[in-house]
Amino acid sequence: MSKSLKLYGGVAAGIGLMLVGAYNFADRNVAGYPTNPQVLAELPAPIPEPVAPVQTATAPDAADPAALDGGIVGAAHADNGDSTGLRFGLGREALPEEIAAWNVDISPDGTGLPVGTGNAFDGEPLFEDNCAACHGSFAEGVGNWPKLAGGDGTLADDDPLKTVGSYWPYTSTIWDYVHRSMPFGAAQTLSDDDVYAIVAYILYSNDIIDDEFEVSNETLPTITLPNADGFIVDDRAETEYPIWRTEPCMENCKDSVEITMRATVLDVTPDEEGTEPAVDPAPAADPAEAAAVDPEPEAEPAAEPAAAPAEDALDPELVAAGEKLFGKCKACHQVGDGAKNRVGPQLTGVVGRDIGAVEGFKYSRTMADMGGTWDEEILGAFLADPRGTVKGTKMAFAGLRKDEEVAAMIAYLKSFSE
Amino acid sequence: MSKETNGPSRRKFLTSAAALGAGAVAATGARAAGPDPLITEIQDWASGFGAGVDEVPYGLPIKFEDDVIRRNVEWLTADTISSINFTPIHALDGTITPQGCAFERHHSGAIELAKSEYRLMINGLVDKPLVFSYEDLERFPREQHVYFCECAANTGMEWAGAQLNGAQFTHGMIHNMEYTGVPLRTLLAEAGLDAAGDFKDKWVYVEGADASSNGRSIPMEKAMDDVLVAFKANGEALRKEHGYPVRLVVPGWEGNMWVKWIRRIEVMDGPVESREETSKYTDTLEDGTSRKWTWVMDAKSVVTSPSPQSPITHGHGPLVITGMAWSGHGKITRVDVSKDGGKTWETARLAAPGEDKALTRFYLDTTWNGEDMLLQSRAMDETGYVQPTKAQLRDVRGLNSIYHNNCIQTWHVKANGEAENVEVS
Numbered sequence: 085m086s087k088s089l090k091l092y093g094g095v096a097a098g099i100g101l102m103l104v105g106a107y108n109f110a111d112r113n114v115a116g117y118p119t120n121p122q123v124l125a126e127l128p129a130p131i132p133e134p135v136a137p138v139q140t141a142t143a144p145d146a147a148d149p150a151a152l153d154g155g156i157v158g159a160a161h162a163d164n165g166d167s168t169g170l171r172f173g174l175g176r177e178a179l180p181e182e183i184a185a186w187n188v189d190i191s192p193d194g195t196g197l198p199v200g201t202g203n204a205f206d207g208e209p210l211f212e213d214n215c216a217a218c219h220g221s222f223a224e225g226v227g228n229w230p231k232l233a234g235g236d237g238t239l240a241d242d243d244p245l246k247t248v249g250s251y252w253p254y255t256s257t258i259w260d261y262v263h264r265s266m267p268f269g270a271a272q273t274l275s276d277d278d279v280y281a282i283v284a285y286i287l288y289s290n291d292i293i294d295d296e297f298e299v300s301n302e303t304l305p306t307i308t309l310p311n312a313d314g315f316i317v318d319d320r321a322e323t324e325y326p327i328w329r330t331e332p333c334m335e336n337c338k339d340s341v342e343i344t345m346r347a348t349v350l351d352v353t354p355d356e357e358g359t360e361p362a363v364d365p366a367p368a369a370d371p372a373e374a375a376a377v378d379p380e381p382e383a384e385p386a387a388e389p390a391a392a393p394a395e396d397a398l399d400p401e402l403v404a405a406g407e408k409l410f411g412k413c414k415a416c417h418q419v420g421d422g423a424k425n426r427v428g429p430q431l432t433g434v435v436g437r438d439i440g441a442v443e444g445f446k447y448s449r450t451m452a453d454m455g456g457t458w459d460e461e462i463l464g465a466f467l468a469d470p471r472g473t474v475k476g477t478k479m480a481f482a483g484l485r486k487d488e489e490v491a492a493m494i495a496y497l498k499s500f501s502e
Numbered sequence: 503m504s505k506e507t508n509g510p511s512r513r514k515f516l517t518s519a520a521a522l523g524a525g526a527v528a529a530t531g532a533r534a535a536g537p538d539p540l541i542t543e544i545q546d547w548a549s550g551f552g553a554g555v556d557e558v559p560y561g562l563p564i565k566f567e568d569d570v571i572r573r574n575v576e577w578l579t580a581d582t583i584s585s586i587n588f589t590p591i592h593a594l595d596g597t598i599t600p601q602g603c604a605f606e607r608h609h610s611g612a613i614e615l616a617k618s619e620y621r622l623m624i625n626g627l628v629d630k631p632l633v634f635s636y637e638d639l640e641r642f643p644r645e646q647h648v649y650f651c652e653c654a655a656n657t658g659m660e661w662a663g664a665q666l667n668g669a670q671f672t673h674g675m676i677h678n679m680e681y682t683g684v685p686l687r688t689l690l691a692e693a694g695l696d697a698a699g700d701f702k703d704k705w706v707y708v709e710g711a712d713a714s715s716n717g718r719s720i721p722m723e724k725a726m727d728d729v730l731v732a733f734k735a736n737g738e739a740l741r742k743e744h745g746y747p748v749r750l751v752v753p754g755w756e757g758n759m760w761v762k763w764i765r766r767i768e769v770m771d772g773p774v775e776s777r778e779e780t781s782k783y784t785d786t787l788e789d790g791t792s793r794k795w796t797w798v799m800d801a802k803s804v805v806t807s808p809s810p811q812s813p814i815t816h817g818h819g820p821l822v823i824t825g826m827a828w829s830g831h832g833k834i835t836r837v838d839v840s841k842d843g844g845k846t847w848e849t850a851r852l853a854a855p856g857e858d859k860a861l862t863r864f865y866l867d868t869t870w871n872g873e874d875m876l877l878q879s880r881a882m883d884e885t886g887y888v889q890p891t892k893a894q895l896r897d898v899r900g901l902n903s904i905y906h907n908n909c910i911q912t913w914h915v916k917a918n919g920e921a922e923n924v925e926v927s
Contacts, residue, residue, distance in 0.1 A: 344927050352666065427580075
C-alpha cells in the first residue's frame with residue numbers, strides 16, 4: 085500500500101496516512117470535486133477506502149487533516165464500529181414517507197409486517213382471481229409455472245417437489261413476496277389484508293392451517309413451516325475444498341473411458357435453424373444470411389417482425405399507447421405473427437373473432453359457452469372489468485382503469501389482423 | 503435503420519454473385535487447382551464504395567455474424583418475462599463479453615428506467631438515511647474492474663446427465679465485463695455506519711426497482727470489500743437488460759445477487775431470507791437438507807471451440823482448442839486440457855495471466871488428424887482448488903442440486919469434426 089505514497093510525493097507532509105488505499109486511483113486523473121470532503125475518516129481495515137478526491141491539484145484542503153471536520157484519520161484504525169466514513173455531502177436525507185414506501189421487506193421474526201389479518205376462506209376467491217391462472221386453483225401449478233402446494237416429504241427423492249409447503253423455511257417470505265412482487269404483471273396492487281388472506285390460502289392448501297385460522301401480523305411469525313430446519317449454511321469449505329485442493333493427476337489418470345450418456349439422444353437442445361428464415365433451399369447457403377435479426381433476443385426465435393397492417397382508421401399514437409399497455413398482458417398473451425396460446429389465448433385478430441373460439445385453448449366454461457363475437461363494445465367492457473363482464477373467466481387481470489386505456493388497447497389489438 | 507444494415511437478401515446476394523460470374527462456390531474451393539477468382543478477379547468491394555460514415559450511428563455486428571446471438575431454451579421456463587437466455591460463448595474469443603450478446607436473466611422483465619427517474623435509497627442501520635440521484639452517483643470516486651457474472655444455475659441442466667448440446671446452453675449463463683462504478687462501501691460510509699455498530703453480524707439487503715425486486719441479503723464483510731454500484735459496462739451505459747442505469751456488481755458471487763435497477767440498500771442486523779435466497783438459489787443435498795448462502799462461484803472452465811455449435815470444419819492439421827476459465831475465489835492459475843476423457847492431461851496456454859474474479863482465456867495449440875477426441879478442460883485457481891468432475895460433485899451433493907454445477911465438461915469430437923455433449927465414465 086505504501087507504494088502509493090511516492091505518487092503523492094509532492095503533497096504536504098502529513099498526507100501519508102490518508103493515502104492508504106489510494107492506490108486504486110493513483111494512476112487516474114479524477115476530475116476535480118465540486119466540494120471537498122467534509123469528513124474523512126478511516127474505514128475498517130483491511131478494506132482500502134477511496135481517497136480519490138485527495139488529488140494534489142484539486143482538493144488541497146482535503147489533504148490537510150487539520151481542515152477535516154472532526155474526521156479521524158488513522159491508517160491502523162481497525163475498529164468496525166467507528167467508521168464515521170468519508171463524507172462527500174452528496175445525496176439528500178431520505179424522508180420518512182419515502183422510507184415507508186420502499187422499506188417493505190419482512191424478516192423471519194415478522195419485523196416489517198403491517199397490521200392486518202386474513203383467512204383461507206376469504207383467500208380462496210382472491211387466489212382464484214389473482215393467482216390461479218398460473219398457480220392453479222389449488223396452488224398445484226399450471227404448466228411450467230410454480231407449484232405452491234404439495235411435495236411434502238419429497239426433498240430426498242429423485243425428483244423433489246419444492247413448494248411453499250415442502251421447501252420454504254419462513255412464512256415471512258411468503259408475505260413479503262406476494263406483497264412485493266405478485267400478482268405477476270400487477271405487483272403491489274393487493275391490499276395488506278388481501279395479502280394476509282392469500283398467504284392464508286397458500287398455507288391452507290399445504291395443510292398447514294385450517295381455513296378459519298386468522299393469519300395476521302401477530303400470528304404469521306408463529307407458524308412454523310415443515311422445512312424450517314431443512315437448511316444448513318454453505319459448508320463447501322469443509323466438505324469440498326479440502327478434497328479438491330490437491331495437485332491434479334496428469335497421466336494414467338484412469339484405466340478406461342466410456343461414453344455413458346449423450347445429449348443428442350435426449351434431443352432437447354433448441355434448434356438453431358429456427359432462427360433462420362424459411363428461404364428457398366440453395367447450395368452454399370450462408371448461415372449469416374439469416375435475415376431475421378431480431379434485436380429483441382427474448383422474442384420468439386421464429387417470430388417475424390409484426391407487420392403493421394395498413395388500416396387507415398387506426399391512430400398510430402393510440403396503437404403505440406396500446407402497445408405500451410400490452411406490457412400488462414404479455415405475461416399471459418401473445419399477439420402478432422406466430423403468436424401462440426400461453427396462459428391466455430393468442431390475440432392475433434381477436435377484434436371481430438368469435439368469443440371462446442381459439443383452437444387448443446381451454447377456456448373457462450362461461451367463456452366457452454358465451455357465444456357471439458368480440459366486437460369493440462364487448463371487448464371494451466371485458467378489458468375494463470374482466471370478471472364483471474365474464475363471470476368465472478380465468479383471466480386474472482383486474483382490468484384497465486381508464487376509457488382511454490381501453491381504446492388504446494383495442495386499437496393495438498386491431499393492428500394485428502389475421 | 504438503413505437498408506444496408508439489414509443486409510441484402512440472400513437471393514440478392516446470390517444474384518450479384520452470379521452477375522460477377524464468379525459464384526459463391528469458390529469460397530470453399532480455395533485450395534482448388536486453379537487460381538482463386540477472389541484474388542484474380544476484381545471484386546466489387548475493391549472497386550466501388552463501401553458504406554459512408556454515419557451509415558449506422560450505433561454499429562451492430564456485420565450481417566455475416568448475425569447468428570452470434572443470445573438464445574433461449576423455451577422449455578426451461580414458463581415465460582420469457584421470468585426467464586434466462588444464453589451468451590453465445592462458442593462463437594466468442596478473448597475475455598470481454600459484448601453487452602449485446604451477454605446473457606439476460608429477468609424475474610419480471612427488463613424494465614425501462616430513465617436516469618432522471620432513478621433513485622437509490624440507503625436506509626436501515628445508518629446514521630443518516632440517504633437518497634441519491636443518478637447524478638449524485640457520478641460524483642463519487644469511481645473504480646474500474648473486470649469481473650465475470652455467472653448465474654448460479656449455469657450448467658444446472660447437466661446435473662443428471664448430458665442434456666443440452668452446445669457450450670452456449672451448457673455454460674452460457676455467464677458474461678465478463680469491465681465495470682465502472684462506485685464502491686458500495688463509499689456509499690455506506692456516506693450514510694454513516696456508526697449506527698451499524700459491529701459489522702460482524704450485519705447485513706445489507708439490496709433490491710431492484712422492478713416488480714420482482716429480486717431482494718438479496720449480503721453480509722457486511724462482502725459489502726465493504728469489493729462490491730460495486732456500477733453504471734457503465736465495457737465503457738458504455740449498462741444495457742436495459744443488464745440493469746440500466748445502475749446495477750450491483752458482486753464479484754465472484756452468484757449472478758442473482760448482482761441486483762439490477764438497484765433502488766435500495768438497507769443495513770440490517772440479519773438476512774431477510776427473501777424468496778431468492780430461500781426457495782431459490784439454495785442447493786438440496788442427497789438427504790433432502792439444503793445448503794443456503796452458497797454465494798461463491800467455484801473455479802470452472804469449458805472448452806468453447808471445438809464444441810457442438812463450433813465443430814472443426816477445416817480438415818486435418820493445426821487445430822486451436824480454446825476455452826475460458828474463471829473462479830469466484832480469485833485468479834485462475836492454470837488450465838489443463840485432456841483429449842482422451844481425462845486419462846492424460848496437458849497444460850494449456852493462458853492468453854494472459856489470470857485476473858481476480860474475471861474470465862481467463864486459454865489455448866491449446868495442437869494437431870488433429872481426424873482422431874476421436876473426448877475434450878475436457880480443468881481449471882485451477884490461486885487457492886489451489888481444482889475443478890472437480892461431475893462424479894466428484896455427485897459424491898458430495900447427490901443428484902438433486904440445481905445450482906453451482908462447476909463440473910468438468912466433456913465434448914466428444916468425431917472424425918468428421920462434429921462435437922457432441924457427452925458424459926464419460
